[in-house]
Amino acid sequence: MTAKNPSQPNGAVIHMDGIRKVYDTGKVKVEALRGVDLEVQDGEFVAIIGPSGSGKSTLMNLIGCLDTPTGGTYRLSGELVAGLRKEQLAAIRNRRVGFVFQNFNLLPQITSYENVEMPLLFGGISRRKRRQRVEELLDRVGLGERMHHKPTELSGGQMQRVAVARALAMNPDILLADEPTGNLDSSSGGDIMELFQELWEGGRTMLVITHDAALARRAPRQVEIRDGLVVRDNTNGSTDLMSDSIVDRPID
Ligand SMILES: Nc1ncnc2c1ncn2[C@@H]1O[C@H](COP(=O)(O)OP(=O)(O)O)[C@@H](O)[C@H]1O
Numbered sequence: 603m604t605a606k607n608p609s610q611p612n613g614a615v616i617h618m619d620g621i622r623k624v625y626d627t628g629k630v631k632v633e634a635l636r637g638v639d640l641e642v643q644d645g646e647f648v649a650i651i652g653p654s655g656s657g658k659s660t661l662m663n664l665i666g667c668l669d670t671p672t673g674g675t676y677r678l679s680g681e682l683v684a685g686l687r688k689e690q691l692a693a694i695r696n697r698r699v700g701f702v703f704q705n706f707n708l709l710p711q712i713t714s715y716e717n718v719e720m721p722l723l724f725g726g727i728s729r730r731k732r733r734q735r736v737e738e739l740l741d742r743v744g745l746g747e748r749m750h751h752k753p754t755e756l757s758g759g760q761m762q763r764v765a766v767a768r769a770l771a772m773n774p775d776i777l778l779a780d781e782p783t784g785n786l787d788s789s790s791g792g793d794i795m796e797l798f799q800e801l802w803e804g805g806r807t808m809l810v811i812t813h814d815a816a817l818a819r820r821a822p823r824q825v826e827i828r829d830g831l832v833v834r835d836n837t838n839g840s841t842d843l844m845s846d847s848i849v850d851r852p853i854d
């Protein structure tokens with residue numbers, strides 16, 4: 603495995619040290635993350651599992667620079683995220699991270715093509731290159747034929763594949779998916795997970811939040827979050843542990 607960023611000595615795409623997140627809503631303070639250490643290497647495929655309210659989405663938002671931690675240090679591809687201004691964070695998000703959400707988050711008024719083109723427009727990519735990239739990506743997710751359909755004319759599984767194509771548009775270092783199969787039937791959910799596996803085999807770093815045990819098992823590493831802490835981290839090979847204790851117990 604080769605590191606994309608040579609300035610990061612160990613090739614970690616994600617390096618989190620003692621990450622805390624407190625939501626302060628005025629009346630109450632919620633400690634969503636209470637000291638998370640997490641390192642993800644270039645080219646890994648990690649499933650994040652854990653019960654509802656355990657802090658998975660909070661973690662995902664921090665990893666993807668949608669929000670900033672209250673404590674601890676976070677490096678994304680070697681770059682220290684703390685202290686970056688809003689515009690810098692936005693630039694990192696657009697270039698380094700691709701997001702896939704449970705509810706697809708596609709713009710309903712525009713076509714699949716235009717949805718996938720959106721990050722390329724923001725990224726200042728030329729019209730010719732945009733066209734080439736969008737067509738290549740929609741073909742990649744099996745929707746070349748549905749390029750000019752709007753989201754309302756697509757099935758849930760197809761919408762999610764458009765969302766995956768959009769997430770890949772800027773060729774991000776890492777693809778983050780928060781319950782990407784949560785609104786899909788099990789067959790289209792399986793298709794999405796298969797697509798993730800193929801992307802991973804193609805060298806992409808993948809982080810997928812899921813509470814579906816069978817889907818989590820397809821990733822070689824599972825990180826389990828409970829009450830704002832990593833309580834278990836299974837790397838490659840510990841399949842025995844995985845099959846009986848982690849993913850088979852009800853977690854959501
Ligand atoms: N924007 C927010 N403001 C206040 N509390 C929040 C906010 N987002 C999440 N929380 C709280 O933080 C905890 C973790 O939430 P979350 O990260 O969404 O968990 P999960 O994705 O595992 O269900 C929960 O107690 C939740 O209610």
Ligand SMILES: [Mg+2]
Pocket residue numbers: 658659660
């Ligand atoms: Mg969540």
